[in-house]
Amino acid sequence: MTPLSRRHDFALIFDVTNGNPNGDPDAGNMPRLDPETNHGLVSDVSLKRKIRNYVDLARTGEVGHHIYVQEGAILNEMHRKAYVALRPDDTKAAKDAKLNPKDDAEALKLRDWMCANFFDVRTFGAVMSTGINCGQVKGPVQMTFATSVEPIMPVEITVTRMAATNEAEKKKASEGGDDQRSDNRTMGRKHIVPYGLYLAHGFVSAKFAEKTGFSEDDLALLFEALTSMFEHDRSAARGEMTTRRLIVFRHQNALGNAPAHKLFDRVRIGRNVEGEWRALDDRGLGNLAPARRFSDYVIEIDREGLPEGVEILDLV
Template sequence: MSLSNRYDFVLLFDVKDGNPNGDPDAGNLPRLDAETGHGLVTDVSLKRKIRNFVTMTRDQEARDPQPGEKRFEIYVREKAILNQQNQRAYSALKMDEEPAESATDEVSEKKATKDKKRKGAGEDVNKARDWMCLNFFDVRAFGAVMSTGVNCGQVRGPVQMTFARSVDPIISQEHSITRMAVATEAEAEKQSGDNRTMGRKFTVPYGLYVAHGFVSSFLAGQTGFDEDDLELLWQALAQMFEHDRSAARGEMSTRGLYVFRHDSQLGNAPAHTLFERIHVTRTADVPRSFAGYEVFVNDTEMPSGVTLLRKI
């Protein structure tokens, strides 16, 4: 069943003694706003966790779908080759392109075939795009650029998220760590058998982060994102950190998921006025747990046509 409502949501999550989102251009330090010192977690990082949750919970359905049911495969996954993913649509719909007969050598043949598939017939591209939306949850939800080779068009996803930003400035602590082993015999000889490897890790002692999200019913109608997909999204946002544990990330937890449902597709209030109803204030001088904050939700006199749904 397609969506008939617009949704805006606020996600609260925290980290304790962990690195929520390292910056590879800064030695994997926790991301932060250089001007204010507030911590940042990218939308890409959050979407990765949603994708992982869907893979974990719907893997069997993706591999062995029932007749007439949508599949829950993930398009952007680890070690995926996206053009091979795109080719699956053409193969499934029996629209495979043949190499150009006019090619006179291997190089020109590959180029001609590539150009032919990149351009494609408009009808074929539309069919391939619809197939990708039907089979891949993240294409239906977040959209994708699928015209990089085998042309499956472009999809603008109905679910969009902002960077998460910490409520207060964060500090990054650096820790020296020791591994009681080395990788090669040469390293062992240099250390006379001591066999130690030194390293570093960075953690945020504590940070509470806020992210905003949006769900467009108009775009959902174009991709086939339906009520079942929406419920899976809420479930993923609520539980994704519970199944993404690692030593680097410390303790991460979803602390609040506030969903504003509009009675109409167009919406009944601006998103920013709804987000401003969620107030997070510090109650401790130096918070080191969620107890150091207080969350106040102004749910009185909601705008006409807007309902607040507290998922957590």
């Protein structure tokens, strides 16, 4: 695999229609939002989960593409695999509750084994020192929370279930007439965002990629996942989520040729007013109806006067 030799920064733009992109368990699973601005939030952890799930689907069973953090996994048993691989004649490696590297050289080999076998370890890094110690790794790929470009209005919707859960409940409903059947419905609630357009930033460090083995092939797979991850994450709760744009700034060298924030400022999202771009803070937008579709926005990329050594890849 070709080592990653150039820094990349990217802007991920996605939307949600009639769904909950990331529920907050501390707020009754309402969509996450900034309480001061009412802008919606989607955590970096949520986005990384979707990337992991896509890679697991797309590269199931492939060497080097296993997923370390997955539902139901016992992390210490993942660590044990590294010790068993490096100590094939040590019977204790397969059963001891606690294991530690013998020296710095073995610690490095354990870390490298985890990076080589688990895509998400060499991509996002991991703390692997719980009980069976494989150290920790700082990943080359980091992401921010996604923030909606305009305030969102979460809506709480009541839902009912008409089926009974047991015979006694069914009998009570049938004997009580229409009023009893109505009262006997199982009630529930779901929270949705009617429409929201979200923006997240990501960073890929070629220098940290040298340490984990993150390669050009891994980068291509990461961008593939960012493009397609919502296509395989459908559920009634999440409504319709879609990656709308993936804008990548590729530098010529490992350290980069321009500050990331100046590059991200070149991506401008505004409202579509009769086919023209209008700034989101334009006071005249107060007369517009709330955005309810992607076509209500216009995305512009300033390509003029790019810093030397930086190119823009518009992948979606």
